[in-house]
Amino acid sequence: MAPPSSSSSSSSSYDSSSTLHFYTSAPPLHYPxxxxxxxxxxxxxxxxxxxxxxxxxxxxxxxxxxxxxxxxxxxxxxxxxxxxxxxxxxxxxxxxxxxxxxxxxxxxxxxxxxxxxxxxxxxxxxxxxxxxxxxxxxxxxxxxxxxxxxxxxxxxxxxxxxxxxxxxxxxxxxxxxxxxxxxxxxxxxxxxxxxxxLAMGLLTERGPPEWHPAPPELKVPSTSLRGPI
Incomplete structure (x- = not known):
């Protein structure tokens, strides 16, 4: 996504000017x-x-x-x-x-x-x-x-x-x-x-970690809705 003060660009090429750019998709990077x-x-x-x-x-x-x-x-x-x-x-x-x-x-x-x-x-x-x-x-x-x-x-x-x-x-x-x-x-x-x-795992199939700050009443229904993994 583009910064609010700039127009969004779909190009994946990196602009090295002094303007901060964000991307709708990450530039391709090949690695081992x-x-x-x-x-x-x-x-x-x-x-x-x-x-x-x-x-x-x-x-x-x-x-x-x-x-x-x-x-x-x-x-x-x-x-x-x-x-x-x-x-x-x-x-x-x-x-x-x-x-x-x-x-x-x-x-x-x-x-x-x-x-x-x-x-x-x-x-x-x-x-x-x-x-x-x-x-x-x-x-x-x-x-x-x-x-x-x-x-x-x-x-x-x-x-x-x-x-x-x-x-x-x-x-x-x-x-x-x-x-x-x-x-x-x-x-x-x-x-x-x-x-x-994904709300630190709350909205995932696996569910949130134990330390997740959401109250139990939110975590329990979200777990039951997911069903077996």
């Missing part, structure tokens, strides 16, 4: 059979293993850097959350080393509702802007579950500071509340990544 599995987002997931695996896969593919988009996250680590300027600055250097890259296309602050939103505004985003100026990242993103966190931050940072948000579980057949935020984001010129369209 041993890498043909879904890799979770880096840093927190897999204890940084996914970044190392992805770095090896990209090196094995040998494609020009401008033919693919790499996004990673900062602020959430095995030891907990840390959105300080010092830690997120160190974080991108660690990620680049594991990914074996000179830069990432998108660096996202991971689940900002678990930190101080004022720290995100006054410390984290300014630090990421410096990383952007240095060429280590191309675009800045913020992610989280409560939709209110996005308006709080975007209303308090200079226009253009945040390029994209990642919202999850709010644009699917059981929850479309993300739609209410679209006019606001379009006005701000901020792109959107809608994640977890």
């Amino acid at each position: 059979a041993q890498w043909r599995r879904r890799l979770p987002p880096p840093q927190y997931y897999g204890g940084t293993l996914s970044e190392k695996m992805l770095g090896k896969a990209l090196k094995a593919v040998g494609k020009p850097r401008n033919e693919y988009i790499v996004s990673t996250k900062c602020g959430r680590y095995i030891e907990g959350f840390d959105f300080s300027a010092e830690r997120v600055t160190k974080s991108i250097d660690e990620s680049l080393e594991r990914l074996q890259l000179d830069y990432v296309d998108i660096l996202q602050c991971h689940d900002i509702e678990f930190g101080s939103l004022d720290q995100i505004v006054n410390e984290t985003i300014p630090a990421l802007l410096k990383l952007k100026e240095s060429g280590k990242i191309r675009f800045i993103g913020i992610t989280g579950l409560p939709l209110g966190i996005f308006t709080y931050v975007l209303d308090r940072v200079p226009p253009g500071s945040v390029d994209v948000i990642l919202s999850y579980c709010h644009y699917s057949i059981n929850d479309t509340t993300l739609e209410d935020l679209l006019p606001y984001l379009k006005n701000k010129g901020v792109g959107i990544i809608s994640a977890s369209p």
Whole structure:
């Protein structure tokens, strides 16, 4: 999908201009059979293993850097959350080393509702802007579950500071509340990544994991409707 401030394009070719682009379908990428599995987002997931695996896969593919988009996250680590300027600055250097890259296309602050939103505004985003100026990242993103966190931050940072948000579980057949935020984001010129369209497993045949936050009355009917697998 295209960012709200841009027109959508069906082309799968990558545009390396300063504009952030999303795709209706991912550009084709051929890679060795041993890498043909879904890799979770880096840093927190897999204890940084996914970044190392992805770095090896990209090196094995040998494609020009401008033919693919790499996004990673900062602020959430095995030891907990840390959105300080010092830690997120160190974080991108660690990620680049594991990914074996000179830069990432998108660096996202991971689940900002678990930190101080004022720290995100006054410390984290300014630090990421410096990383952007240095060429280590191309675009800045913020992610989280409560939709209110996005308006709080975007209303308090200079226009253009945040390029994209990642919202999850709010644009699917059981929850479309993300739609209410679209006019606001379009006005701000901020792109959107809608994640977890299957509500973290709630809408799948397998069903949600035990830790899923949905109340039992929602999880039980959805399980019974699926029938035997």
